[in-house]
Amino acid sequence: MLESVTEFRQLDLADTLLSALDSMGFVSPTPIQAASIPLLLTGVDALGKAQTGTGKTAAFSLPVLNKVDLSQHKPQAIVMAPTRELAIQVAAEIKVLGQNIKGLKVLEIYGGASIVDQMRALKNGAHIVVGTPGRVKDLISRDRLHLDEVSTFVLDEADEMLKMGFVDDVTWIMEQAPASAQRVLFSATMPPIVKQIVDRFLRNPERIDVAGENRTVSQVSQQFWIVKGVEKDEAMIRMLETEENIDASIVFVRTRQDTERLADWLSARGCKAAALHGDIPQSLRERTVDHIKRGVIDVLVATDVVARGLDIQRITHVFNYDIPFDVESYIHRIGRTGRAGRSGKAILLVRTNQIRMLRTIERVTKSRMEEIQLPNRDAVAAARLTRLGQELESQKEQATLEAFVELVGKLQETIDVDATTLAAMLLQRQQGNRPLFYKGPDPMIAAIDREQQRRERRGNDDRGTRNERGGERRSNNSADWDTYQLQVGREQGIQVKDIVGAIANELGLSKEFIGAIKLAPSHTFVQLPKKMSAEVSAQLKKLRIRQNDVKAVVVEGEVLREHRPRNSGSRDGGRGGYRGNRDSNGGERRFDRNRGSDNRGGNRGSANSDRPRRPSGERSNNA
Template sequence: MNNTKFNELGLNEKILRAIEDMGFEEPSQIQAQVIPVVLEGFDVIGQAQTGTGKTLAFGAPMLNNLTRENNTIKGLILTPTRELAIQVNEELVRIAKHTNLRMLPVYGGQSIDRQIKAIKKGIDVVVGTPGRVLDLISRRVLDLDDIQFLVLDEADEMLNMGFVEDIEEIINNCNSYRHTLLFSATMPGPIKKIAQKYMKPDSKHVSILKNTMTVSTVEQYYYEVKQKDRFESFCRILDVDEPDTAIIFCKTKKGVDELVEAMLVRGYNVEGMHGDMNQSQRMNTLRKFKEDNLDFLVATDVAARGIDVENITHVINYDLPQDTESYVHRIGRTGRANKTGVAYTLVTAREYSVLKQIEKATKGKIKRKEIPTIDDIFNVKYSHMLEKVKETLEGEDYKRFVPIATELDDDYNLVDVAAALMNMVYDKEVSYDYTENSIGSSKSSHVRVFINVGRKDKLNPKTLLQFFNSEANVYKESIGSIDLLDKFSFVDIIEEDVDKVIRECSGKKLCGRRVNIEISNRSK
């Protein structure tokens, strides 16, 4: 793990304050290696997987070095999808919190007039998809003559989606003295050509090797949750699984404090550990945890270093870690001494792609689990109560209460009395005031459509994705499985985008054929 501190990288006080507010304690590998090089003025090729903290790696030094000489755009970040554009923009806003720099995400599917109006008011950094950026350039709204930083994020994904020509056209609209930062998980030939052609000869190549280590004794699962339901989902998981001893990981110190406070309110036996706590506090908390006087320990990655506790049954990633290496270290806290452990990760739909990258890098299988319902929780609690009642009936201690039970028998049915007592126990056992039997995940359902173009027309998945993107502004994140047959194909599209695809793509030409798209009755 990396031991460098953010304040050792050369960033100014405003950026460091923002990183502190975000709660990050130490930079990830790519952040530690890229930030100083960008601050020194070099172009950088950063090769690393999604989920390694690349946005902060290029965002912090870029915002650190931007100068506002006039009211023109100084930074442009290109991303393959609108979802990533929104995500990157949100993180840049957090990094620029203590500056007066202004950000704007631009992408298809949103009013271009609104984006034009915002740019004309004055924007310092634009984050956008290639198609919308080119549109704004062609309208003479986006002027890149004074640009200081050009960032190509997930360049290999942009290549896969057929954006190479668009990227080159955008680069040719930039000045020659800009700094160019290129980030990509892989380095195929066309990406190398772009780097050689458009980046300075002394550019630096930073490569973070994949970590293929994983823990074979750990069963790995994920729950897809809505952000607003994250804590309730977490409580439901604890109520059903009832872990004996668990470490719960948060990404930030603030996150640790907030989760511990929320858990204490609901009666959990829990304490937190993070870098703002002094050594004696941390040692005291760790001692309690080791001696089984704490059921749950909530920690950041940094604070959890050196924790060597046997018999941890569960590791729960309340937040996704910054990088794959941290994930491996986290889940390695359980499943020790040839025992089986369980690792749960909570993700939103937006974070799902990062989880898949972790799965790919660790060569492990992270299986999906459904968020427990109230019925699931009731059945678990009922089963445990029944076991306790049977155990008690096998002893003698309960007999001192027989006279009281006899009195109650005069006024009430003893079955009702038993049910009332069980209800009292249940209310104490359940941690959250659940109102709905189930809370839905953020995963959209897919609709299967028929399209009258197939393999004999030389159709392939890449061409089809480009077609949906160019004609309907629908991106690959909206597309599920693609089944190509000889004369036609079946495609799964998320429900909210189906009508748009049918409306915008029907009648258009694809592989030389006029397209007919309709909802299919055929099952998968």
């Protein structure tokens, strides 16, 4: 069936649906649609495995619409989705596909909206109901949503739905379903909990698996930038302003707090940005999504869950400000662009200790990301000037300019300046927080230079003394280290990984050049090489960690025990750093720098995760 169906007209669909598809410009079904629609039209139970962005909404919606009976006023199909946004999106797509079915009523129900209005809408009649499990169960329990005429139940994004804790609700709802109802489940993955639902409620389901080829990934150009030289906020504004062919974009962050903070930061610099997260009232979330569709805003800063299912044609770029915890989340993120045959672009900001996760994403998605360099400030300024020129070009023929020409003359007389100086003054005022040119060195250029020096130092070290096995290693003599006291500690929420990350990213020192670290409540001791370049030493003086000046000073005495050689025969096997608990003389945090996840905090996993244990008294920064 997958190979034989090449056009929608080959499928046994009503003329009203085919005409709607023609008006939308859809001629050929996607693989999931070609495989699913003929099976679902027969009424059999089905289990579909497909990634986001493959067209599965139409795959189950078209068969449902094809058999809808307009003379019945009770719901004939229930579609359940994990989030409000996805429920709204699915309902909207069903309405578009059924636009030529006169009298069709599609109702979305979800928490955060008035349940009274939803009960009133159900009383007035609805043919198809799309909702979240919690609200669907609530309305069934209140005897306002009746299932006696339901002929189809659909679970969309079942793995995400059950992962979010809707197992009991979904189970309860499925138990209320009429025995004769068709049951359809779509999921990107098949974890055990999904298999339990399938085994219990689906009757000899037909299996549809088109997950072998990830069409979303293949449609999206993927790039990454290794964080160095500038803060990620500054990096975001540079990318947003210099990317070619960018229309609208989604910036993914991990926490709700970061959505608000970054959206405000971008807005203050001239970007039309807005935050989208679970704590925002539903009405405002809907308005925000509508605004990006209509071009009122161009940048959506969002968390994973609320952006699940968004299908906005304007989205040309997806930026992963924070690397996701797993590959599946990454696929869902970049699936917000490159949908339904459209091309898109995804850019990932990755810290040096996250390269392993980057390679895992590449391996699982069977794709290769291109490393890019951040545009320098001159390129950003040039892009701003070009955009300003384009805007002025479109204005020069406007008739309303005549009144402003008169104002220019009056201003020249009032403040006694020539036209060129006045134009320069107005231009300076207009640029606001978005400079059209910069003065002073670009920190990005300095970061590139530091990277080059680091590579040269590594090359020199590699040519150092050979050990007894004929290998090469650098000296671990304690005389090679200085001990610095940093005026930040656990009281500021500082963790060892923050210290390592700041030194590695801002000073350009690799882990081989970071010695022992002792973390205390109000300060931190860290060993750094004696022979650091003048530039690196200068950067150390300006170093900030979590917005705190570290005010690094060299200290004398045995505040830290001697730095141990990495190949000293310990169980670490030379993997770098120290492991274990703090020592008995107070507060030294020993760690393996190759372990752990994100310098910015947070890691998920099982109880035996290899994330370093948090010392007593240290505050968590995870959201």
